[in-house]
Amino acid sequence: MQVEGKHIPIRHLDKPFWPQLGLTKGNLVDYYIEMAPFVLPHLRGRPLIMKPYPEGAGGRSFYRWALPDWAPPWLHRWPYQASTEERTIEMLVVDGLPELVWAAGQGCIELHPWLSRTDDPAHPDLLLFDLDPGPGSDFAGCLAVANWLHQMLEPMGVRAYAKTSGRHGLHVLVPIARRYTFHQVRQWVRATARSLAASHPDRITLDKSLAARRGRVLIDYAQNGLGKSMVAPYSARATPQATVSAPLTWTEVAEARVRPEDFTLLTMPQRARAMGDLLAPLSEGQSLPEPVPGS
DNA sequence: GGGAAAG
């Protein structure tokens, strides 16, 4: 395959990746090419953690931080030395269509970019409220929590945006000025989440233990960390229904009639063309107010 | 998916 002058060999385009839906590896590559105008703005300049599924959505998978030695030399990359490792690795940075197509060709169904960018990795430009439903809770519970969260943030003057994770949870994103460390962001999210949980103790927890999560939504503030990632907006997920991470309007969140399965490899391109990128304003960072006092 | 190590 030829992409912007780069030769990208991709084998087994007919391999079934979602057998129940008749979708192939070729369909995955086509999806990312078609969605590139929407996906790329959310990947540019960010270290990417790849998650290949070489045998398709039902098969084995693994996280890949380091570009392998045999990766094409023209791929944009960024050197990183993890705090626990002695060796420096090179991480993929999807700055253009060729990188995106190469990753898809590697069987990368899921794209997991960092919340910070290579030119200032310690200072994220995205703040994440990661809403994970515990056992006995579900996506509807996440929608309710997201709505309460929105109602809390709006009067504070904090612009926030929502998207499905594509699995069972929801992501509420706040674009921020790159002035805060991950630690500071984590503290702010924890304080805000704590205050919200105090109002809905039976619906929200900040405690990752299984017992505390039963019937509640976990606000996983710890996801705001160096080296932590978030499934990219419009990224496909390795689910049987070929769901994707779909941006939502706050009206959709409030009405609570959407389900993760409504947004798939098949339906997302149409929706994106019709609605545009609901997350385009993520590029405009904002300062954070003092966290609401309390607990 | 692709290369290296193990059998």
Place this chain on the structure above:
DNA sequence: CTTTCCCAACGCTCG
């Protein structure tokens, strides 16, 4: 020659 293995990592809370 064929099969198996390897591909990650951060930081909090609990026990």
Place this chain on the structure above:
DNA sequence: CGAGCG
């Protein structure tokens, strides 16, 4: 302190 968790 290590184990478990996302």
